[in-house]
Amino acid sequence: MTRIVLLVYFVLVTGFLLLPLIFLLPISLTNSQFLEFPPKSLSLRWYREFFIDQSWVDATLVSLKIGFGATAISLLLGTLASVALVRSNFRLKGILTAIFIAPLIIPSVVIALALYIVFLRWRLVNNIYALTIAHAMIAMPYVVMIITGSLRRFDMTIERAARILGATPVRAFIHTTLPFLTPALFASGILAFFASFDELIITLFISGGLQTLPVRIWNDLSLKLDPTVPAVAVMLTLVSILGMTVGEIARRRNERRYQSNPISEA
Amino acid sequence: MTSAGATIDFKNVRKTYGKFVALEDFSMRVEGGEFMTLLGASGSGKTTALNSLAGFVDIDGGEILIDGVPITKLPTEKRDIGMVFQNYSLFPHRSVIRNISFPLEMRGVARDEARRRSFKALEMVRLDSLANRMPHELSGGQKQRVAFARAVVFEPRVLLMDEPLGALDLKLRETLQLEIKEYQRQIGCTVIYVTHDQSEALTLSDRMAVMDKGRVLQIGTPEQLYDRPQSRFVAGFVGSNNILKVQSVEEGFMTLEGLGRFKGDGRHLIPGGFVSIRPELITIRHGGSGAHMAHLSEAVFFGNSVRYILRAADSKEISAIEHRRPGQDVLPLGTAVAFDLDTSDLVPLLD
CATH class of the missing domain: 3.40.50.300 (P-loop containing nucleotide triphosphate hydrolases)
Structure with missing residues (x-):
């Protein structure tokens, strides 16, 4: 009895999580002009449409540029901030931690409005670099949370060993802590990238004429809705599944190296 | 290298x-x-x-x-x-x-x-x-x-x-x-x-x-x-040791608290002070009688030696290690034995 109840519960919850995605795939494969489910005939027409339409390609390129830029900035600053937050002791450390996590908790609309006001004054609206920095800001909490968590589990004596064996503090960090952090950097990099890549609200406020992929989809929704949008959505999903898989492989490999596994004495 | x-x-x-x-x-x-x-x-x-x-x-x-x-x-x-x-x-x-x-x-x-x-x-x-x-x-x-x-x-x-x-x-x-x-x-x-x-x-x-x-x-x-x-700290930390208290020192005799009077020179010792002596320096005579008698309250077998805990009349305990020859049995607990020590083996401790 309990097993049946649990099974029903499982199907309901996972169904709720997956159903919208499951609908998207057949819809994207339709041959018709309109969104239809189930599709009457299958084709890759709308996938082709995406690559032919310059505005889609441009929007994707803009999103990629901003995404990679924001990821790089948030990884660099986030990692440095994490080292300070984990390894040193200073007053206001708690407050500083909260500030780094804040963009995750404060409603996007609030951040969007605040940025809009500031950017307007500094004439930064419609500026791809300013937009990249704004995205780096909302990506940073993911980096700080994951990297601080990982750093706390790092055995500092490994870095000490590197120091006493002749490495300067920076080289010791690069040769010991950084390899340990690689999977965490990968995971937080993926999260940071997608935080930027699918960001809509803040971008709508401050992008001006710049069209990122989510903005392009948004604009499409309000004008005409054709099956290119589900096709884009399916491709995005595949890309993120790929990224997560690579990240997980890296994490498992690292875990094996750092666990002190019992090997029988020779 | x-x-x-x-x-x-x-x-x-x-x-x-x-x-x-x-x-x-x-x-x-x-x-x-x-x-x-x-x-x-x-x-x-x-x-x-x-x-x-x-x-x-x-x-x-x-x-x-x-x-x-x-x-x-x-x-x-x-x-x-x-x-x-x-x-x-x-x-x-x-x-x-x-x-x-x-x-x-x-x-x-x-x-x-x-x-x-x-x-x-x-x-x-x-x-x-x-x-x-x-x-x-x-x-x-x-x-x-x-x-x-x-x-x-x-x-x-x-x-x-x-x-x-x-x-x-x-x-x-x-x-x-x-x-x-x-x-x-x-x-x-x-x-x-x-x-x-x-x-x-x-x-x-x-x-x-x-x-x-x-x-x-x-x-x-x-x-x-x-x-x-x-x-006392070093005596207790390095190797095993008996730490005893000197009660009095007289000409040719000395008394250890709880263990009794021992014959021998005690001029290097101070009454009221502590001394240490290694268990292997305590001698045991099986079955015999002597000036100092005790009961075995514990025995630990090490193969080449046996460590005994002796309880003296005064319920003061002292440990002794005895080297053992093949075939020699460990004495049963409760056995009465005579024990002795050489007072020149007693090491005075500063605190």
């Missing part, structure tokens, strides 16, 4: 963590090529002393000198010290050979040269067949040998070892003790070894220092510390 060991001087070193005093007026000189062990319980300051020499902690006062040169202002990487840690601290993402070549890499030694020297170090610890393994594929003993090779490959004049055998089982620990001692003799570097295991300290050291509450209580050769402990 040889290096002339450097002398190390700790001069009035002081280190506190908040209210906790880790090192207080810590002074010690270690001669070049000497194997010095810091022995103490956790919190005694032995690891802090090692870490301040390595540069992992900044000391609050005093000075540390290597070959007469003050080093406390030097960053860790410039001190040219080798170190082996309890948890091995191998670099998990580097192969065995690349772990060992790390210190050479950091010193800008050319690749081929670094590889050749690393192989030599690996041959010394007899693991040359495992050069390309990753650390997680090694056993604990192998890891510690690699860590040792890595610590000496750049021929440091000082080698620090922080409880390097703490995580290994007894049998392996004994094997590695012999190996460490052999390698150190080959290399000739000065070693400071930290442990809480007194038998390890007795086995390995040229000299050893017993530490408690951030201070050195007594320093000397293993024989000196074993034979002539100066305080």
